Amino acid sequence: MTAYFSSTVSSFIKIPENEISAALHAKYAADGFSSQYTTQTEAWNITIPILQREFKSLLQMSPNAAEWVVLLEYPLYRLRRRIDVLILCPAAIVVVELKVGETSFRSLDRRQVEEYALDLRDFHAKSRGLCLLPVLWCTEADITSYLPKINAGEVTEVCVVGRYGLAGFLTQLSRIASTKHYEVHEWEAGQYRPVPNVVEAATTLFAGHGVREIAQADATNLDASARRVVEIIQESKQNQRRSIIFVAGVPGSGKTLAGLQVVHGAVESGAEDKGDIVYLSGNTPLVVVLREALARDEARRRKARGEKPQLAEARSSVRTRIQHIIDFLREYLTNDDGSAPHEHVIVFDEAQRAWDEEYGRKKFGRAASEPSLLLDIMGRHPDWCSIVALVGGGQEINTGENGIAEWGKALRGLSPTELADWRVYGPPNFVEGSAATANLGAGRLPGVDGVVIEPDLELAVPLRSFRSPSLSQWVSLVLDGDAPKAKALASELGEYPIIIVRSPDLARQWLRDSSRGERRFGLVASSGARRLRAEGLGVTLNATDGSAIAQWYLNEPGDVRSSFALEVPANEYTTQGLELDFVGLCWGGDLIWNDDSWKCRQFRGNSWANVSGERQRFIKNSYRVLMTRGREGLVIWVPSGSKEDPTRNPKHFDRTAEFLVKCGAQHELVKDA
Numbered sequence: 059m060t061a062y063f064s065s066t067v068s069s070f071i072k073i074p075e076n077e078i079s080a081a082l083h084a085k086y087a088a089d090g091f092s093s094q095y096t097t098q099t100e101a102w103n104i105t106i107p108i109l110q111r112e113f114k115s116l117l118q119m120s121p122n123a124a125e126w127v128v129l130l131e132y133p134l135y136r137l138r139r140r141i142d143v144l145i146l147c148p149a150a151i152v153v154v155e156l157k158v159g160e161t162s163f164r165s166l167d168r169r170q171v172e173e174y175a176l177d178l179r180d181f182h183a184k185s186r187g188l189c190l191l192p193v194l195w196c197t198e199a200d201i202t203s204y205l206p207k208i209n210a211g212e213v214t215e216v217c218v219v220g221r222y223g224l225a226g227f228l229t230q231l232s233r234i235a236s237t238k239h240y241e242v243h244e245w246e247a248g249q250y251r252p253v254p255n256v257v258e259a260a261t262t263l264f265a266g267h268g269v270r271e272i273a274q275a276d277a278t279n280l281d282a283s284a285r286r287v288v289e290i291i292q293e294s295k296q297n298q299r300r301s302i303i304f305v306a307g308v309p310g311s312g313k314t315l316a317g318l319q320v321v322h323g324a325v326e327s328g329a330e331d332k333g334d335i336v337y338l339s340g341n342t343p344l345v346v347v348l349r350e351a352l353a354r355d356e357a358r359r360r361k362a363r364g365e366k367p368q369l370a371e372a373r374s375s376v377r378t379r380i381q382h383i384i385d386f387l388r389e390y391l392t393n394d395d396g397s398a399p400h401e402h403v404i405v406f407d408e409a410q411r412a413w414d415e416e417y418g419r420k421k422f423g424r425a426a427s428e429p430s431l432l433l434d435i436m437g438r439h440p441d442w443c444s445i446v447a448l449v450g451g452g453q454e455i456n457t458g459e460n461g462i463a464e465w466g467k468a469l470r471g472l473s474p475t476e477l478a479d480w481r482v483y484g485p486p487n488f489v490e491g492s493a494a495t496a497n498l499g500a501g502r503l504p505g506v507d508g509v510v511i512e513p514d515l516e517l518a519v520p521l522r523s524f525r526s527p528s529l530s531q532w533v534s535l536v537l538d539g540d541a542p543k544a545k546a547l548a549s550e551l552g553e554y555p556i557i558i559v560r561s562p563d564l565a566r567q568w569l570r571d572s573s574r575g576e577r578r579f580g581l582v583a584s585s586g587a588r589r590l591r592a593e594g595l596g597v598t599l600n601a602t603d604g605s606a607i608a609q610w611y612l613n614e615p616g617d618v619r620s621s622f623a624l625e626v627p628a629n630e631y632t633t634q635g636l637e638l639d640f641v642g643l644c645w646g647g648d649l650i651w652n653d654d655s656w657k658c659r660q661f662r663g664n665s666w667a668n669v670s671g672e673r674q675r676f677i678k679n680s681y682r683v684l685m686t687r688g689r690e691g692l693v694i695w696v697p698s699g700s701k702e703d704p705t706r707n708p709k710h711f712d713r714t715a716e717f718l719v720k721c722g723a724q725h726e727l728v729k730d731a
Contacts, residue, residue, distance in 0.1 A: 061129035061144065062086065064246060068124040071114050075106045082131060104158050108197065109143065115225035120232035123147065127242050134177050135252065138262055141174050145228070146245060148236035149208050150189040151178065154224070160196035166614070167194050168216045173575030175213045177252065184248030187211045187238050193227070195219040205230040210237035213574070255637050255689065257611070259315045260348050261355040263322045264379075279514055280312045284319035286514045290483055291324055291403055291444045300437065302445045302469075304409075304462065304484040307517030309530045309686045313448040314344070314635055316517065317405045320446055321379060324403060335403040340383040340411055340428075343599075343607045344635035350608040352376045383428070384421075390435045391422050398438035406432070408635055409447035412464050429468035437476065462488075482509045485516035526554035532722070533685045537678050539655050541720040548722020556723045557693040558715055562593060565642045565695040566624045568726070572691055577639035580610070580621025582684045585629040586677060587646020588661035589705050593697055595644055601631040611636060630680040633687050641688035645696045649681055650710040651717040666705060694718060 062085035063078060070078075079102050109128075116123050129144035143154035155171035175192040178185040190213045191206075199220035205227065206214040219227050254262065287303055294301040307313045317337055324335050339345050356372035383406065390399055406412075412428035419425045426434070436443045449462050469477065488509060528550050535544035548556070555572075559565050569579040583590055583598055590596065599610055606619065610628065613620035621628070627644055647666060650657050658674040659666040669677070685692065696715040699708035719725050 060246060061133075062131035062140070064127060064129050066124065067113050067117065067126045067128055070128045071110050071117070075103075075110070078106050078130075079103065085131070101158075105142070105156055108156075108158065112224045112228075115223065116228050116232075119225065119229045123228065123232050127246070129246070134174060134250070135262065138258075138265065139170075139174075146242050147228075147231060148239075149231050149234040150191040150214075150237075151175075151185060151245075152191045152193055152228070152231070153178065154193045154195055157194070157196045159198055161198045161200075163194055163196055163199060163201075163218045167196075168218075169576050169615070172213070172216050173577070176575045176577070178250075179213050181252040182248055182250045184240065184245040188240060189214065189237055191231070192216045193219055193224075195224055197221060202227060205234075208234055208237055253689075254315070255639075256314050256344075256635070257347065257351045260318055261351055263318050264352050264376075265355065265359065280316050280319070280517060282514045283517060284316045284323055286512060287316075287320045287446055288323040291320075291446075294442050294444050294481070295402070298442045299481055300439070300443050300479050301481045301483060302433075302447065302465075303515070304447050304449055304465070304482075304488060305515050305517065306449045306462070306485045306488070309450060309682070311517035313450060313517060314407055317407050317446065317448050320405050334401045335405070336378075336386070336401045337380045337405045337407065338383045338386055339380075339407040339635070340413075341408050341635045342382060342601050342604070343632045344407070345380060345382050346604040346607050347611045347636060348380050349373065349376045351612055352380070354612065387422065387428075387431055387435070391424070391431065396438065398440070399435055402439060402442060403444045403446070404432070404436065405446040405448070407448045408450065409465065410449045410462060414464060427464055427468055429465045430471060433468055433472065433480075437479070483512055483515060484509055486511055486513060526551040529554060530686050532556075533682055536685075536718070536721045537656070537682055541717060544721035546722075551722075555691045555693075557691075557726045558718055558723045559693060559695050559726060560698050560715065562595070562644070562695050562697075564726075565644070565693050568693045569624065569640050569642050572693075573640050577690065578611075578621060579624075579640035579642070580638050581624055581627035581642045581644055582633055582638075582687060583627040583629060583644040584646045584648055584677070584680050584684065585631060586648035586660060586680065587644065589647050589703075590644055590697070592700070592703065592706060593644075595627060597626055599626055599628040599632040601629075607632055630683045634683050637687050637689055639689045640691045641684075641693070643684050643692060643694045645694055645711070645714065647706065647710065648677055649714075651714040652710075653713065661705070664705075694723065 062082045065073065082102055113128070127146040129146070130142070132141040132144050133139075134141065141153055142156045143152075145152035145154065153171060153175045155167060155174070157167060160167075171192040171194050175190040179190055187210055189208045189210055191208070192213065194216055196218070197220075199218070201218060202220050202222055203217040206217060208214070208231075217227070283305060287305065290301055290303055305313060305316060307316075321335055321337050350373070353369060353372040353376050356375070357367040357369045360372070361367045386399075386404070390397075409429075412432075413421075414427045415425050415430075418427055418431065422431070424431070432445060436445055447465060449465075469480070469482070472480075488511065528547055532544055532547045532551065535547060557568055559568065565581070569581075573579045581595075583595060585598060599607060601607070609617070609619040610621050610626070610632075613622075615622040617623070618625065621638065624642070627642075648659050648661070650659070656678065658669050658677040660669050660673065660677075661667075696711050696718070697706065699706040699711045701708060715725070
């Protein structure tokens with residue numbers, strides 16, 4: 059990844075302004091931003107002379123800065139932004155956000171430049187181990203920071219520079235020796251391999267960028283998987299046949315990103331040419347958040363182009379590509395005339411949560427499972443169709459959700475003639491089950507002309523916890539009750555902290571202290587943790603309140619409706635498929651450690667009742683979902699309980715906290731805020 063413009067400081071001050079501007083314009087247009095040409099031209103015409111003036115002053119005070127390198131407009135595709143100025147000097151990488159004419163340092167701008175530095179630290183290979191120094195430069199402000207302590211491998215606090223300019227600030231930096239030697243040209247050529255969250259990925263893809271630009275290509279076969287699915291869709295169209303394609307993945311492995319990339323890739327490749335591919339999910343919160351994020355992003359991009367934002371119009375447009383599975387089914391099952399759907403391809407996310415016959419009877423008056431209904435509806439096409447089922451394991455959290463096994467049952471329920479019309483593609487161990495499907499397999503499929511096994515259809519590397527791909531495995535060991543193995547694995551979690559606290563205020567403090575830049579944090583709790591009400595957390599984010607969900611995930615710090623407020627926790631239904639950077643899990647009385655095993659309970663009336671079987675599996679899976687939502691860290695608040703309240707027995711919570719510590723979580727004593 060290269061900047062739009064690069065030169066040494068000594069060369070930069072000698073190059074004519076129009077030559078620098080022309081170079082920037084060429085890269086700008088090549089990156090697809092030609093529609094904003096005039097606005098950006100005006101900005102560069104102002105900033106280039108200011109920069110040249112400051113660097114001339116710098117060389118007068120510090121001639122040894124002559125060979126420092128200046129990079130202008132350095133793209134960060136994960137954030138869909140560009141760093142205004144990067145200065146590569148021996149002591150640090152200086153990340154500059156320039157605000158011409160600004161008289162004050164806004165907290166929003168501080169978070170922005172800090173996020174740039176954090177992004178380089180986390181995802182730019184050659185930045186690891188170097189000091190990154192974020193600087194907010196407001197040209198009409200009065201204050202300039204002192205230089206902070208420079209330590210290798212750290213992102214410093216945000217420094218502010220005012221009207222007296224950047225030169226004096228950089229002069230201080232020129233007097234500091236290198237903390238870690240690096241080659242400037244190697245840094246410029248260093249690979250930027252970000253791991254976007256699902257909202258960042260969706261907005262980037264729908265803005266026209268491919269997954270190669272935003273995904274960690276060396277850590278996952280996500281790109282290969284999405285590409286192979288698009289190829290199968292193309293083959294199905296060319297050969298006029300029906301196909302069902304199963305893509306399996308462990309929690310956080312990028313299944314949703316793969317699905318969105320399939321939609322994007324099918325449009326880009328021409329596999330669909332009539333708007334006949336749609337992304338479907340039964341996860342209401344995921345659909346709500348993706349739709350709102352894409353609509354807000356489209357409105358922002360329109361505004362940047364000088365057009366009227368029209369948020370309502372953007373929301374309407376997004377609905378055609380991202381739909382709720384119930385809306386899709388209702389369209390073709392209510393007043394059903396047997397006609398084929400408009401869409402030839404559906405990408406069904408979280409297909410492991412597809413419901414069974416009993417739920418189908420309640421919802422649509424048909425004794426048919428969700429997979430059976432989809433096979434029936436898509437099978438109405440006389441020519442061709444494809445169903446892409448994105449399947450995770452160990453995340454079934456509702457009655458009637460039977461994972462990939464329900465799909466196998468639906469296929470076996472077809473007549474031999476109907477079954478022969480379908481070509482089935484699946485990952486390794488698709489029939490038997492694997493870790494990616496929580497060992498739930500589709501089962502034998504007699505009558506199918508051979509299941510086509512494709513290695514690229516399994517996503518085995520967790521991306522969500524980019525600091526530690528071992529997190530989901532650690533969570534599985536904890537929920538299996540295997541403390542020795544969990545503790546051994548905990549040593550491999552690296553920079554991913556898992557902290558135990560016994561006070562909600564300590565959990566909130568840890569989240570606020572740990573998060574920097576624009577990293578999002580929030581509280582989560584099981585929907586069955588009913589007695590958290592006594593601790594002041596009686597309400598969780600409701601899965602039917604779409605507006606509240608979108609605001610919780612998308613609104614900025616300072617908005618009491620956002621996750622940053624740490625007032626309303628999300629639950630397993632409002633977090634599945636979504637993610638935060640730092641998570642505060644509020645442990646409930648529905649899952650407690652009882653000396654040698656987990657006890658799963660349900661609150662009924664005025665007391666807890668033990669549960670077993672399917673309900674026990676759902677409770678454990680709820681905690682599996684909640685414990686794997688954090689990309690960078692997890693703090694678990696285990697309440698202290700109350701001796702006066704039998705529904706909050708302190709011994710239950712003490713044993714639970716002790717067990718989690720035995721599993722390798724750190725019991726951190728944090729001073730009260």
